[in-house]
Amino acid sequence: MENTVNQQWLKHAGQKGGSTLYIFTKALYATDKNGNQTALAIFFNQLNIYESIKLSSSLNEFELSVLRDSQFRDRIKTLTNKLE
Numbered sequence: 001m002e003n004t005v006n007q008q009w010l011k012h013a014g015q016k017g018g019s020t021l022y023i024f025t026k027a028l029y030a031t032d033k034n035g036n037q038t039a040l041a042i043f044f045n046q047l048n049i050y051e052s053i054k055l056s057s058s059l060n061e062f063e064l065s066v067l068r069d070s071q072f073r074d075r076i077k078t079l080t081n082k083l084e
Contacts, residue, residue, distance in 0.1 A: 001013055009032055009033055009068075010030055010031070010032055010033065011031045011032060011033050011035075012030065012031045013028065013029065013030035013031070014028065014029055014030075015027065015028035015029075016028075019052070019056075021047070021049065021052060022045070022046055022047050022048075022052070023044065023045055023046075023047065024042070024043075024044040024047060024052065024055050024056075025041075025042065025043050025044070026040075026041070026042045026059070027039075027040070027041045027042075028040050028063065030067055032067070038066065038067050040063065040066055042059075
């Protein structure tokens with residue numbers, strides 16, 4: 001919440017992550033100013049170096065899409081349901 005851009009659209013948010021070269025984890029939660037609440041947990045294991053770099057460089061954009069784009073969230077839900 002230190003970022004003034006986030007303060008414009010978020011009421012509250014927090015995150016915690018941890019990584020090694022082969023493991024990547026992150027959890028976040030947010031409440032926007034409309035009262036929408038989102039929680040996200042990401043866990044990857046047995047990553048190679050390329051995958052670790054790719055995840056690190058694209059994670060922020062992915063998180064923002066999850067938090068701000070309802071159509072993106074719907075696509076994720078559809079993909080998740082296909083995996084079950």
